[in-house]
Amino acid sequence: MTLIELPEGTPDRFQPPVSPAAEPFWEATRERRLVLQWCPACERAIHFPREACPTCLGADLELRPAAGTGTVYAVTTIPKAGNAGMRGARALPGGPGRPARGRAAAHQRARR
Secondary structure, eight states: OOOOOOOTTOOOOOOOOOOTTTHHHHHHHHTTOOEEEEETTTTEEESSOOSSOTTTOOOOOEEEEOOSOEEOOOOOOOSSOSSGGGTTOOOOSSOTTSEEOGGGOOOOOSOO
16 A cells, blocks of 8 residues: 655645544544444444444444445545645545445445
8 A cells, every 4th residue: 555645845634533432433543444443233223323223223333344345435535735734645546426445435335
């Protein structure tokens, strides 16, 4: 996997607020891994991470690695970074309705 280095002098990127339920997800992203919170009771993926499943309200949730496949449903191209910390970020391959591959998959299928 190729990592893109930020241009010299670029400020640190904006960090989202992290809840206790979301901390393991964000920790995995810092390790360049994509994981999804999963509810074993109803066999559904959950994103964004929460304290309980929004479908069955189950609280016994786990993290599973994303398969790395999915479909991109929407794409936005911003020619100039509105946030200086986003300068140098790369776009996802593919486009709306086209399959995404590898770690760049933007939408993980909710059901297997």
